[in-house]
Amino acid sequence: MIRSKLLTRLLVVAAASQLICASMANAEPDVLDRAAVMSSRAVNAVMLAVTRAGSRLVAGGERGVILYSDDGGKSWMQAQVPVSVSITNLNFPTARMGWAVGHSGIVLHSADAGATWVKQLEGRQVAQLVISAVAKQTSGDSSDESRRQLAEAQALVTDGPDKPFFDVHFFDESIGLVVGAYGLVLATTDGGKSWSSLRQNIHNPKGKHLYSISTIGKDVYIAGEQGALFHSRDGIATFEEVDTPYAGTFFGVLLGDKERLNVFGLRGNAYWKVDGEDWHKTETGAANTLTAGTRLKDGSLALVDAAGRILVSRDGGISFKQVPVAKPSPLTGITQAADGALVVSGVRGLTRVSVDQSGQTK
Numbered sequence: 001m002i003r004s005k006l007l008t009r010l011l012v013v014a015a016a017s018q019l020i021c022a023s024m025a026n027a028e029p030d031v032l033d034r035a036a037v038m039s040s041r042a043v044n045a046v047m048l049a050v051t052r053a054g055s056r057l058v059a060g061g062e063r064g065v066i067l068y069s070d071d072g073g074k075s076w077m078q079a080q081v082p083v084s085v086s087i088t089n090l091n092f093p094t095a096r097m098g099w100a101v102g103h104s105g106i107v108l109h110s111a112d113a114g115a116t117w118v119k120q121l122e123g124r125q126v127a128q129l130v131i132s133a134v135a136k137q138t139s140g141d142s143s144d145e146s147r148r149q150l151a152e153a154q155a156l157v158t159d160g161p162d163k164p165f166f167d168v169h170f171f172d173e174s175i176g177l178v179v180g181a182y183g184l185v186l187a188t189t190d191g192g193k194s195w196s197s198l199r200q201n202i203h204n205p206k207g208k209h210l211y212s213i214s215t216i217g218k219d220v221y222i223a224g225e226q227g228a229l230f231h232s233r234d235g236i237a238t239f240e241e242v243d244t245p246y247a248g249t250f251f252g253v254l255l256g257d258k259e260r261l262n263v264f265g266l267r268g269n270a271y272w273k274v275d276g277e278d279w280h281k282t283e284t285g286a287a288n289t290l291t292a293g294t295r296l297k298d299g300s301l302a303l304v305d306a307a308g309r310i311l312v313s314r315d316g317g318i319s320f321k322q323v324p325v326a327k328p329s330p331l332t333g334i335t336q337a338a339d340g341a342l343v344v345s346g347v348r349g350l351t352r353v354s355v356d357q358s359g360q361t362k
Helices: 005-013 017-024 040-044 123-137 144-159
Strands: 047-053 056-061 066-069 087-091 098-102 106-110 118-121 165-170 176-180 185-188 210-216 219-224 229-232 250-255 260-265 270-274 280-282 290-295 301-305 310-313 321-323 331-336 342-346 349-353
Touching: 040 349, 047 342, 047 349, 056 087, 056 098, 056 342, 098 165, 098 176, 106 165, 176 210, 176 219, 219 250, 219 260, 250 290, 260 290, 301 331, 301 342
Parallel strands: 047 087, 047 331, 087 165, 165 210, 210 250, 290 331
Antiparallel strands: 047 056, 056 066, 087 098, 098 106, 106 118, 165 176, 176 185, 210 219, 219 229, 250 260, 260 270, 270 280, 290 301, 301 310, 310 321, 331 342, 342 349
16 A cells, blocks of 8 residues: 555556555545644655746645745745645635645635635535536436436445546636545635535546646536546536547646647647647657646746656747756656746755746756
């Protein structure tokens, strides 16, 4: 049985679903009620994601550690967090208002740019929300499909709070979306005070894990395992499945101008397309799993992988050039600081990398 939360994250990145489930089974119940330990060594924790909150950087990692930086990632302070579960992703629609998600179905909220956090949702509540939505949807329907959906929803309750969320996106301070394991999709329209299940809005009968959300305006894309990609043109109301050329897991999707779409995931697989055209494969130079990506201020794309590489594309994802990194180690997240430097999260914590226009380190 795998007990390490670090290995759990790395296996998530590798989409080893069976091992993920085995690790989740060891989750301690009280981690949902035990605050993250404040420690001077928190800066050395395994970090799973990093993002921007205005000019501030905020990062999340194992054991509930959330760090923030006001100097572009040169130094970090630890936030006050009410749980000890791993934080998998964060999102700030404004400079001060932010949300974080993680293991055990946790959703956290910050109103002070990530310095302090409160719990809004956890796995036990998530299971009840899902079963209530399914019961309402299948009321009066005795078909095999309805019985299957009810059985799956009941299993969430029986299993307890062991299903993680992998990504969160808020369109503004009120409307938000979270996605996670086994097809979990929840939405809020009141800033997280209440949530509703959207599983009925996405045709995902196999319950594929959903890993990433990306938006431009009302266009929303959700990427997941086994080549799953879902698209909504109206925010969170309706989703349609998008055919993709790869049957493996996608860990991210990036949107650009001219309706350009980039997806990436397992074994270095990445593809791009322009709306209405066929998919094109991107050569990334190695078969290492691409774990996270972001669009830079100049429109370039930046990806990181499980081998510790940072890859930058200045042609819309057609080709990528590697950015030199000292002592590379598995990376899990990337963002751009206000001064243009790249800040990455990974098994060695957080690293700041300054690059010039040619993609070389300064």
